[in-house]
Amino acid sequence: MAAFDRFKQFKFAHWAYNLVHYKSLLHNKAAYKKYNINKPLIASISSKDFPDKESKAWLDIGHSKNLVPSKEQFKHFSMDVQQQLLSWSDNGYLILNNFFDNPMVESINKEIEKLVGQKKLQPTHDNKLMFANKISSFIKKITLEKRLNEILSFILGGEVVPFQTINFIYGSGQRAHSDSIHMTTYPLGYLIAVWVALEDTSIDNGPLFYYPGSHRMPYLLNNDFNEGETALTLGKKDYVDYEDVIEKAIAEKQLEKKIFLAKKGDVFIWHANLVHGGMPVANAELTRKSMVIHYFANDVIKYHEISERPSLMEG
Numbered sequence: 001m002a003a004f005d006r007f008k009q010f011k012f013a014h015w016a017y018n019l020v021h022y023k024s025l026l027h028n029k030a031a032y033k034k035y036n037i038n039k040p041l042i043a044s045i046s047s048k049d050f051p052d053k054e055s056k057a058w059l060d061i062g063h064s065k066n067l068v069p070s071k072e073q074f075k076h077f078s079m080d081v082q083q084q085l086l087s088w089s090d091n092g093y094l095i096l097n098n099f100f101d102n103p104m105v106e107s108i109n110k111e112i113e114k115l116v117g118q119k120k121l122q123p124t125h126d127n128k129l130m131f132a133n134k135i136s137s138f139i140k141k142i143t144l145e146k147r148l149n150e151i152l153s154f155i156l157g158g159e160v161v162p163f164q165t166i167n168f169i170y171g172s173g174q175r176a177h178s179d180s181i182h183m184t185t186y187p188l189g190y191l192i193a194v195w196v197a198l199e200d201t202s203i204d205n206g207p208l209f210y211y212p213g214s215h216r217m218p219y220l221l222n223n224d225f226n227e228g229e230t231a232l233t234l235g236k237k238d239y240v241d242y243e244d245v246i247e248k249a250i251a252e253k254q255l256e257k258k259i260f261l262a263k264k265g266d267v268f269i270w271h272a273n274l275v276h277g278g279m280p281v282a283n284a285e286l287t288r289k290s291m292v293i294h295y296f297a298n299d300v301i302k303y304h305e306i307s308e309r310p311s312l313m314e315g
């Protein structure tokens with residue numbers, strides 16, 4: 001393990017970092033009070049600090065076909081969206097074909113290109129362009145798109161707040177995972193993701209894949225794969241260990257894998273616990289421009305399970 005990675009194993013390194021970013025942790029204050037979490041906002045936090053693993057988002061408590069029609073807002077959605085909301089509990093995803101029109105998609109692509117050209121957006125080691133929403137008022141505006149936010153806040157049962165955007169120029173090739181290991185909430189299930197196709201995808205440029213119904217599997221959290229945690233150090237297992245465990249769980253369940261062959265402008269919304277990833281890129285010369293926006297419900301505890309770091313949210 002590299003020296004810096006070893007250093008990050010020590011929780012006090014995170015506490016110091018959190019202290020510097022104290023303002024960005026205030027979003028957790030009301031929820032800590034509500035759920036009786038007696039810890040400073042800068043402290044490490046994980047599922048072990050919560051009273052149960054059972055509390056869930058309102059739409060996960062029963063079946064969406066029974067729950068959604070009783071809400072006033074439901075009848076204001078299009079027939080297509082209504083049908084998909086009724087099946088949310090079965091599928092764990094929703095598809096909005098042609099949601100963004102061509103000029104809008106081109107404007108997003110231009111904006112990302114500009115930010116990359118100006119080196120304001122730099123690819124991470126795994127080729128992600130992170131947090132364009134924090135440096136571009138145009139991208140921020142996209143995350144707040146009204147029709148989109150109405151659907152998201154309906155599904156999560158309250159106000160949603162964008163946490164991050166991730167832009168891809170090439171397919172991610174990312175292994176199967178649930179976002180709840182990266183952006184965890186208490187109660188569970190209060191994260192939602194929006195994937196936007198910024199060009200057509202095909203089997204050659206590494207399209208998105210997903211397992212319908214996988215969101216109903218138990219949430220995989222530190223207790224399920226990590227070990228060796230102490231009061232001062234994080235568990236000894238790594239993200240790769242998590243990926244191995246989730247792949248095994250999917251294989252055991254024999255869930256069907258589906259591939260989203262998106263057209264430019266299509267949107268795919270997934271549940272906090274839907275297992276998904278990126279297909280291997282068959283032709284490395286092809287781009288696969290896309291943007292993911294992750295949203296949290298506003299009034300829940302938001303953090304990162306593996307590193308036990310509370311999420312940093314813009315004030």
Ligand SMILES: O=C(O)CCC(=O)C(=O)O
Pocket residue numbers: 166168171172173174179206207208276277278279290292
């Ligand atoms: O776009 C992809 O290939 C995968 C994105 C993803 O898995 C995520 O953002 O959680």
